[in-house]
Amino acid sequence: MHGTPAQAYPGDPSGTNPITVFADLGAWHAYALPRPDDPLGGFTGPLHLAQEYPWWLSDGLTRLHLTEQDRPLDPTVLQLTALPGLLRQRLDLGTGLTLTLELRYAGNRTALLHARLANAGPTHRTLGAAWTGTLLRPAAGPQHDAPRLTAAEHGIEVRFARVRQTWDYLTDGTERFTVRHAQPVRVVLDAGGDAHRTELAEPVRLAPGRARSLHWTESYTFTEADRTRAAAESEAALRAPNAVAAAGAARWAGYLARATDGVPAERRRTAVKCVQTLVTNWRSPAGRIRHDAVTPSLSNKWFSGVWAWDTWKQAVGTAVFAPALAADQIRAVFDHQVPAGSAERPQDAGMVPDCVFYNDPSTGGGNWNERNSKPPLAAWAVWEVYRRTGDRAFLRELLPKLTAYQAWWYRTRDHHGEGLCQYGATLDPANGTPEDCRQAAAWESGMDNAPRFDAALGTTVVPNRDAAGTLLGWSLTQRSVDLNAYLAADHRHLALIAAELGDHPAADRLRAGADRIDAAIRGTMYDPAGGWFHDTDLATVTRLTARGRGIEGVIPLWSGTATPAQARTVRRLLLDPAEFGTPMPFPTVARSCASFDPVGYWRGLAWLDQTYFAVEGLRRYGWHQDARRTVERLLTAAQGLTGTGPVRENYQPLTGEGRNSTNFSWSAALLLPLLREPRE
Structure with missing residues (x-):
C-alpha cells in the first residue's frame, strides 16, 4: 500500500490504479502510505470517489511539518506499514524526537488521524507544527475546475462544482471534503487557491520523556444530510480518539480471528x-x-x-x-x-x-x-x-x-x-x-x-x-x-x-x-x-x-x-x-x-x-x-x-x-x- 500519485487520474489506460489503497467501514475515500523516498509526514491521498469514479484529490493533503527555532526537522523512516484496520508510519526527527502517524476510520464518512510526538532526549523541546497540501486537479474538462479549496472554522474544506461527465466524473455540487482539527489552527491559502498551510495556533512543548498527541479528522460527504452525520462522527472521534482506536482494534481482531x-x-x-x-x-x-x-x-x-x-x-x-x-x-x-x-x-x-x-x-x-x-x-x-x-x-x-x-x-x-x-x-x-x-x-x-x-x-x-x-x-x-x-x-x-x-x-x-x-x-x-x-x-x-x-x-x-x-x-x-x-x-x-x-x-x-x-x-x-x-x-x-x-x-x-x-x-x-x- 505504498506510492504517491503524480496526477489526479489514478489509473493506467486500462483504468487500474497502481497504488493499492486502504479504506474501512464503507468510506468513499481512501489512503496509502508513501514510499521511503517520497515526501514524508503524511498519508498518500485521499483517493475519493466522484460518485462512480476514483480520483486522487491530492498526493498528500495533510502532511505534517515540524520546526524548532524556525528550522525544519527533516524526518527519516523508521517504519511504514499497513496493519489490519490502520496505516502507520514512524519517523525519526533526530536528537531523540520521534513522530508516529496513524490513520484509521471513525465511521463510514470519516478518517481519524493521530500524530504522536515523543521526546526521548534529555532537554525540553518547543516545536512549531503545520500541515500543508496541494490539490491534484484533473488535467482537462469541466472536472478540472470542480474542486475548490477553502478555509474552514477548524481546518480546510474542499467543495466541488456540479459535473456530469457520464464516463469519467460525476458530482452534484453538494460534495465536501472536510479536515477538522482538535486543536486551534490558523489557515493560509496560496494565491492560486490550490494549496494550504494550516498552522497549529500554539507551539508543542515536550519535556524529556514526555509525548504529545495531535488529532484531526478527514471526512468525505455527498449531501447535506451526510455532512451533518459526518460532523457528529468527527466531533465524537476528536473527543474520544482512544475509544475509536480501541473499537477499531476490537472489530479487526474479531475479523481476523474468524477469518x-x-x-x-x-x-x-x-x-x-x-x-x-x-x-x-x-x-x-x-x-x-x-x-x-x-x-x-x-x-x-x-x-x-x-x-x-x-x-x-x-x-x-x-x-x-x-x-x-x-x-x-x-x-x-x-x-x-x-x-x-x-x-x-x-x-x-x-x-x-x-x-x-x-x-x-x-x-x-x-x-x-x-x-x-x-x-x-x-x-x-x-x-x-x-x-x-x-x-x-x-x-x-x-x-x-x-x-x-x-x-x-x-x-x-x-x-x-x-x-x-x-x-x-x-x-x-x-x-x-x-x-x-x-x-x-x-x-x-x-x-x-x-x-x-x-x-x-x-x-x-x-x-x-x-x-x-x-x-x-x-x-x-x-x-x-x-x-x-x-x-x-x-x-x-x-x-x-x-x-x-x-x-x-x-x-x-x-x-x-x-x-x-x-x-x-x-x-x-x-x-x-x-x-x-x-x-x-x-x-x-x-x-x-x-x-x-x-x-x-x-x-x-x-x-x-x-x-x-x-x-x-x-x-x-x-x-x-x-x-x-x-x-x-x-x-x-x-x-x-x-x-x-x-x-x-x-x-x-x-x-x-x-x-x-x-x-x-x-x-x-x-x-x-x-x-x-x-x-x-x-x-x-x-x-x-x-x-x-x-x-x-x-x-x-x-x-x-x-x-x-x-x-x-x-x-x-x-x-x-x-x-x-x-x-x-
Whole structure:
C-alpha cells in the first residue's frame, strides 16, 4: 500500500490504479502510505470517489511539518506499514524526537488521524507544527475546475462544482471534503487557491520523556444530510480518539480471528490480505446504493458499482468474518429487484439487474445495467450467511425475493418450457438488435467473451413469449450447463431455507425439482466420449462439443449433479496438464481447445471463483487430496498472492502472472474458504 500519485487520474489506460489503497467501514475515500523516498509526514491521498469514479484529490493533503527555532526537522523512516484496520508510519526527527502517524476510520464518512510526538532526549523541546497540501486537479474538462479549496472554522474544506461527465466524473455540487482539527489552527491559502498551510495556533512543548498527541479528522460527504452525520462522527472521534482506536482494534481482531480459524499458520497472512481487500472495497449507502455493499475493486475505474453475481460470491467470503456486512450486500442487490406489477418492466417481475451504481440512468449514470441479470447463486449466498448467523428473520426476509428470482428464470429464459434454461437478454432499449441481445446474454453468464458464446460459431438469440404471445425477452440458442447446474443448486438451497422455516412440502417440491434438473443435465449435457459436460444446441439437443471444453463443465460437480462415474472423468480432465491442470489452476478454457488463450479474459485466464467451484466439486465427491494439492499449487503459482502483491482479478494459467484488476473482491472472498483445511 505504498506510492504517491503524480496526477489526479489514478489509473493506467486500462483504468487500474497502481497504488493499492486502504479504506474501512464503507468510506468513499481512501489512503496509502508513501514510499521511503517520497515526501514524508503524511498519508498518500485521499483517493475519493466522484460518485462512480476514483480520483486522487491530492498526493498528500495533510502532511505534517515540524520546526524548532524556525528550522525544519527533516524526518527519516523508521517504519511504514499497513496493519489490519490502520496505516502507520514512524519517523525519526533526530536528537531523540520521534513522530508516529496513524490513520484509521471513525465511521463510514470519516478518517481519524493521530500524530504522536515523543521526546526521548534529555532537554525540553518547543516545536512549531503545520500541515500543508496541494490539490491534484484533473488535467482537462469541466472536472478540472470542480474542486475548490477553502478555509474552514477548524481546518480546510474542499467543495466541488456540479459535473456530469457520464464516463469519467460525476458530482452534484453538494460534495465536501472536510479536515477538522482538535486543536486551534490558523489557515493560509496560496494565491492560486490550490494549496494550504494550516498552522497549529500554539507551539508543542515536550519535556524529556514526555509525548504529545495531535488529532484531526478527514471526512468525505455527498449531501447535506451526510455532512451533518459526518460532523457528529468527527466531533465524537476528536473527543474520544482512544475509544475509536480501541473499537477499531476490537472489530479487526474479531475479523481476523474468524477469518483465520482453521487456516494453517503459513496461510494466515494471505487470509488477512483477503479481509483487507474486501473491507477496502466496502461502500456504505450512498446514491442508489441503499445498503452496505462490496464493490469489485476500488483500484479499477469501472468497478465501483454493485454486481449481482460478484455479490453472491463476495457474501460467501465476507460471511466468514463479517456476516452482517455479507447480509447487507445481498440486500443492496435485492433493493433493485423488479417488483411484481412493475409498470416499466412487468415481464421482468423478480429479475435482479446485472449491476447497480450510485446513479441510475435517470441521474446520468451510464454503468447501471438492466440488459441482463447474472447467474442464480443468490440462494447459496443467503444460506451461507445464515449458516454463520442463525438468523431466521433474514431467511424469512429473503425467501420471497429468492422465490420470485427463480420464477423469473423459468418464465423468461426457458424457451421450450422444458425445465432447462438459457442465458438471455431483457426487453431493454440497449438490446435493440440480435447482436446486442447476444452480447447481453454472454454478460448474463458472467463469462463475457467465453468462446462458447462466439457469434462466429452461430450463437444468436430467439424470442421468448408467454401464452398470449407477449414478448418477454430473448434466449441464446443453447442451453448452458453451468446455468442449469446453478439452478439445481438454487433449488436445493431454497429447499434448505424452506425446511428451516418449517415449510416441508415446499422443501420436498424444491428437492424434487433439483432432481429433475440433475437428471436432464446428466442425460443431455454429459459427453460420454469426451468425459465432460457441455452446453447443448437449443433446437436439436446436440452437445456443442466442437467448441471445446470450458470450465463451466465442472459446475455439475459443485452442484452435486454429476454421477460418481461422470465426476471421475471430469476429475481426470481437470487434473490433466494438457487440459485444465495447468501450473496455475484452472484455465477457463482447456489447453486442448483451439480457442485457448492464456491471456484471454474468459478465454483461458484462471479465475479464482471457478477454481473455488472446481475445488469444492472435488471435495464434494471425496477427492480431498486432489483439492488440497490444487490449493497448494494455486498459492505457489499465483504471482504475489502469498507475498506483498495484491489479490488479482485473474491469473495467467501457465505462468501465474496476475492480470487485469488488482485487489479484486470475489477472488479474495472465495480464496478465504479455500485457505482453510476442511474437517473431512
